[in-house]
Amino acid sequence: MTGATVGKFGIVPKSDTPILVNQRVAHYRLGDNPIEELPYLINSMSQDYFRETIFIVASGAAQPNISSDQLDVIPLVKPPKEIIQTFNKKLAGSYEKILNNKAENQKLTELRDWLLPMLMNGQVRVENLNLNLKSNLNLNDAGDVDGGLGMVAESGSKYGKG
Template sequence: MASNINDNLEEQAVLIYRSWFNAFNRSQNINFVSSEFGKIPSDFSIVKIGSLPMLVTDYVANGSFASLKQNVKLYQEPNYAYFVRNTDLKSNSFGVYVDQHSYEFLSKSTLFGGEIIISNVGDVGSVFLCPKLDKPMTLGNNIIMLRPKKDYLRYYLYIWFKYHYGQAIIQGIKGGSAQPKFNKTDFKNTSVLLPPNELLDDFHNTVSPMFSIIEQNKIENAKLSILRDILLPKLMSGELDVSDIEL
């Protein structure tokens, strides 16, 4: 049920995005100019991802493969911080952890929640908003993280990369024969269509309540999943007796 609600809310945000930034339904008096993205309003600009006020980083930004192997230890049982992977974001179920030393070593890819995360190896082009979990979080491997310094860029860029031109751009820089992938440098050199700051701010304020509800629903779902995983084995083993509970 919550999943359907979240899907509907995100669809509404995407529809607003397309109305404002694809169909440009905001005024009858818009002057258009030609661009690599077709005809765009003259007050829009095209900029490189790397020039935006935004941190773009990944797991390997923390050191060489040898130093990562030496300093990062993964755990399957709860520990100091979550090690957030593409598969966890897909399932909204987080069960891989790192200890405090590993977390501190991975300081260049710490997560706080709200970052845009894009898979850049294997499942190239999967796009997520990082949830806010109940422990510290750090970025897993084979994904990159975007943390805009301006709030009004977050949902605009999330939809750009997940639903709009960004998907075609990501697929265009994808390489690798055995395993599809792209690198940060090529990604930073891709272009994005950028509306005026005032319009971006209006869009953020319009869709932010929708994404807040989505995030809260995900938190509640995660809590229910944890409770299920705790109670189900006890029910199956008979350790927990519910025969006296009246429905």
């Protein structure tokens, strides 16, 4: 709501940890099952006129600033409740996938940040596998997983303590 980040928004991934914000961050509470309300809100806030209005309202100071009261009065196109509910239901699965991917990426980042230093200083090493990875992973002749995905790690390797 202030400075270079005025008007920027995002989706907070699922978390068991309470999330705290300061007075310069707006937080929309979307009820017990936010995924059912999220698609319409995010798509509305992504519209050019919404973002342009934020920049107009927030300008005029040494540092751009917008208040929660100013955010609340930016007009949004609001169709009948049934249309919003239908829209949200159609897109809820996609947003559920987005949230799950964000959570998985966070876990993978944490794992990388934990494992990489150990690989670099020799606490952990990569050893050869005695498995036929090509058949176990459904690899095609080019070494790609069937369906167009490539290998993330080198074949014939495994993690082990060393």
